[in-house]
Amino acid sequence: MAKVLILFAHPAMEKSRVHQRLVEHIPKSAGIRFHDLYERYPDFDIDVLYEQRLLLQHDVIIFQHPFYWYNSPAIIKQWQDLVLEHGWAYGSEGRALAGKKFMNAISAGGSKKSYSKTGRNKFALTDYLLPFKQTAYLCGIEYLPPFVIHGTHRLTETDMDLHALQYEQMLLALSQDRISKPEIDSCIYMNDLVPIPNAIQS
Amino acid sequence: MDSNTVLFQVMVYLGAAVIMVPLAKRFGLGSVLGYLLAGILIGPAVLQIIGNEGHDLMHSAEFGVVMMLFLIGLELEPALLWKLRKAILGLGGLQVLITSVIISGIAYFLKLPWQSSLAIGMALALSSTALVLQTLAEKGINRTTAGRSAFAVLLFQDIAVIPMLALFPLLAIAGLSTETAGNEAEAWIEGHGGWMRALIVSGAVAFIIIGGRYLIPPLFRLVASTQLREMFTATALLLVVGIAVLMSTVGLSPALGTFLSGVVLANSEYKHELESDIEPFKGLLLGLFFIAVGASINFNLIFEKPLLIFGLVFALMLVKAIVLLSLGKAFKLRVDQNIIFSSSLSQVGEFAFVLLSFSLTEGIVERGYVEILMAVVAISMALTPIAFFLNEKIVLPFVDKRLSSTIAEKEADTVNEKNPVIIAGFGHFGNTIGRFLRAHGIKTTVLDIDSNRVEFLRKMGFKVYYGDASRYDILLAAGAAEAKMIIIAVDDAEKRLQMIETIKKHFPDLQMLVRSSTREDTYDQMNAGILHIYRETIDTSLRMGVDAMKLLGFRAYTAQRAARTFLRYDEQKLKDLSKIRDNEKEYINQSREYIEELEEIIKADIKQLHLEKDQGWDEDSLIADEKVKKDE
Numbered sequence: 001m002a003k004v005l006i007l008f009a010h011p012a013m014e015k016s017r018v019h020q021r022l023v024e025h026i027p028k029s030a031g032i033r034f035h036d037l038y039e040r041y042p043d044f045d046i047d048v049l050y051e052q053r054l055l056l057q058h059d060v061i062i063f064q065h066p067f068y069w070y071n072s073p074a075i076i077k078q079w080q081d082l083v084l085e086h087g088w089a090y091g092s093e094g095r096a097l098a099g100k101k102f103m104n105a106i107s108a109g110g111s112k113k114s115y116s117k118t119g120r121n122k123f124a125l126t127d128y129l130l131p132f133k134q135t136a137y138l139c140g141i142e143y144l145p146p147f148v149i150h151g152t153h154r155l156t157e158t159d160m161d162l163h164a165l166q167y168e169q170m171l172l173a174l175s176q177d178r179i180s181k182p183e184i185d186s187c188i189y190m191n192d193l194v195p196i197p198n199a200i201q202s
Numbered sequence: 203m204d205s206n207t208v209l210f211q212v213m214v215y216l217g218a219a220v221i222m223v224p225l226a227k228r229f230g231l232g233s234v235l236g237y238l239l240a241g242i243l244i245g246p247a248v249l250q251i252i253g254n255e256g257h258d259l260m261h262s263a264e265f266g267v268v269m270m271l272f273l274i275g276l277e278l279e280p281a282l283l284w285k286l287r288k289a290i291l292g293l294g295g296l297q298v299l300i301t302s303v304i305i306s307g308i309a310y311f312l313k314l315p316w317q318s319s320l321a322i323g324m325a326l327a328l329s330s331t332a333l334v335l336q337t338l339a340e341k342g343i344n345r346t347t348a349g350r351s352a353f354a355v356l357l358f359q360d361i362a363v364i365p366m367l368a369l370f371p372l373l374a375i376a377g378l379s380t381e382t383a384g385n386e387a388e389a390w391i392e393g394h395g396g397w398m399r400a401l402i403v404s405g406a407v408a409f410i411i412i413g414g415r416y417l418i419p420p421l422f423r424l425v426a427s428t429q430l431r432e433m434f435t436a437t438a439l440l441l442v443v444g445i446a447v448l449m450s451t452v453g454l455s456p457a458l459g460t461f462l463s464g465v466v467l468a469n470s471e472y473k474h475e476l477e478s479d480i481e482p483f484k485g486l487l488l489g490l491f492f493i494a495v496g497a498s499i500n501f502n503l504i505f506e507k508p509l510l511i512f513g514l515v516f517a518l519m520l521v522k523a524i525v526l527l528s529l530g531k532a533f534k535l536r537v538d539q540n541i542i543f544s545s546s547l548s549q550v551g552e553f554a555f556v557l558l559s560f561s562l563t564e565g566i567v568e569r570g571y572v573e574i575l576m577a578v579v580a581i582s583m584a585l586t587p588i589a590f591f592l593n594e595k596i597v598l599p600f601v602d603k604r605l606s607s608t609i610a611e612k613e614a615d616t617v618n619e620k621n622p623v624i625i626a627g628f629g630h631f632g633n634t635i636g637r638f639l640r641a642h643g644i645k646t647t648v649l650d651i652d653s654n655r656v657e658f659l660r661k662m663g664f665k666v667y668y669g670d671a672s673r674y675d676i677l678l679a680a681g682a683a684e685a686k687m688i689i690i691a692v693d694d695a696e697k698r699l700q701m702i703e704t705i706k707k708h709f710p711d712l713q714m715l716v717r718s719s720t721r722e723d724t725y726d727q728m729n730a731g732i733l734h735i736y737r738e739t740i741d742t743s744l745r746m747g748v749d750a751m752k753l754l755g756f757r758a759y760t761a762q763r764a765a766r767t768f769l770r771y772d773e774q775k776l777k778d779l780s781k782i783r784d785n786e787k788e789y790i791n792q793s794r795e796y797i798e799e800l801e802e803i804i805k806a807d808i809k810q811l812h813l814e815k816d817q818g819w820d821e822d823s824l825i826a827d828e829k830v831k832k833d834e
Contacts, residue, residue: 043766045763045766045767081819082819085823086823086824086827087823087827091823091824091827092827092830
C-alpha cells in the first residue's frame, strides 16, 4: 500500500466542470489524502512545517490543477518556493523526500494534437512540465508521467464522467501499488494505463 | 373562602389552564383541547367551581378572537397572498362555499329555520387553524403539497370569518330572544339616516387604512425612542383596543377593524415587535375563551343523547372529508397527499365556538341546538389527533408505501420563505457585513433596536425590522428556527451575551458569529462556547500598522505577511489565556509573558531571520552550502 497525497490547486473550483468531477471521484480511503491549497491558504501564507509533515507521511505526491499559461496556478509555485527548502528537500543535506514518487494531474484547454510540433502550442505537453520533472530529480523523487485531460472546453458530460472514473481507477492502482515500473516507462500519459474503450465515449 | 372574589376566579382559571394545557400537549392533543378540558374540569360537569358565569366570561374572552384576527392580519403580507391566490381562492373558497351549502341544506331539511341553517352551515364549515397548523408542523408535513393546501384553506377560512361575523346580525330571527345586553353605541349610529351611516362606516375604514399607514409608524417610532418596553406593549394594546372601540361605535365588527389594521401594518418595520407584544394577550384571552366554552359544554346532554351527538360528529366529519377529498382531486393532489389534506381539515374549528356563541347572543339559533353543536365541535376537535394517528398508521401505508419519502421531501419553494442569515444590529459594524453579503446575493433578515436607523434603512430598501434580538419571541419571528446562522453585531457587550444564552437555549443549531470589543469581552464569549469571535478593532489596527510600515520603507508584501502572522499568533495566545483566566495571579504572569513573547515574534518577523515561513526565499543556507563546496 502506498499513501497518496493530492495537492489540489484551483483558484475558482466552483467554476470548474472537470475538477469538481475529479475531486468527487477521489476514493475516500485511508490511504488517499486530498488537500485543497486555495481553500486552506486563501492568503497564500503556506504553513511550511505542516506541509513538510504531510509530505513525509505520504509516498506519492500529486499536483492536481488546471494548466494555466503552460504552468500551474500561482499557489503551487508559492508552495514549491516555501515548502521545498534548501537543506531539507534538496542541497547537500536535503534528502527528506528521496524515494517518493511525484506526478501532475492536469486539465488543459488545448487538444492533444495542439500540443505537438505542428500544433499551435508547438511543443508536447510533457515538454512544458520539464520544471516539475527537474524539481523532482533534484529532490531525489521519481517522476511519473502526468495524468492529462485535454480539450476541456469541448468535453461532453459523458466524457468528463469517463475521465473522472479513469482518474479514480488510476488513484486506486497507485495506492495499491498495482502499477509496475515497465508499465510506467511504456506510457506517455498515465491515462494510457487506464484506457477508456472507444465504444463508450461520446 | 369567598369563591366570588376576582382573584380567586383568576386563580381557578389560570390554575386549570396551567395543569391541563401542558398535560394535553404532552399527549399530543394540542393546546386548544387542553383549554377545553380545563374548562370542563372546573365547570358544572366535574368540579363545579364555576357555574353559569361561563357565558358572561365568554363575552369578555371574545376579545381574544379580535386579537387573533389582528395577528392573522399582520401575517398576511400581500406578496404571500398573491403567491397562494389560486389555492386560497380556489381550494379555500370552494371548500367554505360547498361545505356551508351542504350542511345548511341538511339543517334546513331537518326543519330548522333557514337563518339558523345558514348560520350553522357557515360555522361548521370552518376547521381549526390552531390545531391543524400545530399538528402539521409537529409532523413535519407543513411544507408538502398537502400541508400547503391545508394552509391555504385555513387562511381563507380565517378571512371568511370576518364577513360571516358581519353577516350574522342580519340573520337574527325576530321571535328568538337575544341574550346580549344591547349595545348603546349601535344605538348611536341607528339614529342616522342610511346614506349618513354609509358615510360614517366608510370614513372609519378609510381612517384605519390611512392612519395605519401614516400615523402609526411615527407613533411607534416615538414610543420606541423612550426605550421603555412596557410603553411599546401599552401602545400595541391601545391600538387594538382603540380600533375595536371605533369599529363598534360605527356598528362594524371589531374583528374586521383589527384584521384590517393588521394587514396595513404587515409590511411595517414594527411587525415582529407588535406580534410578540400582542401574542401573549391573545393566547391568554383565547385560552380563557376556550375554558369558557369547555365550562359551558352540557354533559348531561351527551349522556342523554350519546347516539345523536356521536352520530352528528361522525356525519359531519364524513361530509367535510368528502368535500375536501373531491376538491383535492379536482386540484390534482396526489392520493396520499389528498388523504392527509382532507383528513387534517375534517374537524370543526375554534371559530365555530365563536360563531355559535355569537349566533346565540344575536338570536339566530336556539340554545338547545347550540349546546348540542358545541359538544359536537369539541368532540370533533378531540378526534383530530386520533384521525391523524389512524391515517398515518393504517390508511396511508395501505394507499401508498412511498409516503415516507413524500413527507421527507421538502420542496424548496416554501410558503414562508425565510432567509438563511439573520443580522442582529445594523450599526456601522453590522451594515458592512449586510452590504457585503447582499452584494453577493445572500439574503439576510436584519433586526435593530434603533428606530430611526430602521426607518432610514427601510427607505433605502433593506428588509430591516425593529426588535430586541435577545428575546426568544423576536428571534423566532425573524425565522431563527429555519436560518443557518446569526451574525451578532450589536454594540452592547452585555446584550450580546444575553443573545448568546438565548440562542444556545432555544436554537442550538443556529451558527453564531459574534462581534466583540475588548479582550475581556472576548474571553467571556470564549467561555460561553463561541467559536467564531471577531474583535472589532484588530483588523483595522493591523491594516493601519501595515500602511505605517510601508510608509516607513518596508516592502508591501513583507508588511502584509507580518500583519497576518501577528494576527494568527495573537488569536492563538488569546485562546490560551482564556483557558487560565479564572486564576487571577496566573493571568497576570501569563499576560506579562504574552507581551514579552509578542515583542519577540514581531522583532523576529521584521528581521526575517528566524521566521520559519520564509526560509524558502532565504539565500543564507544556499550561500553557506556554496562555501562548503568551495572549501572542499
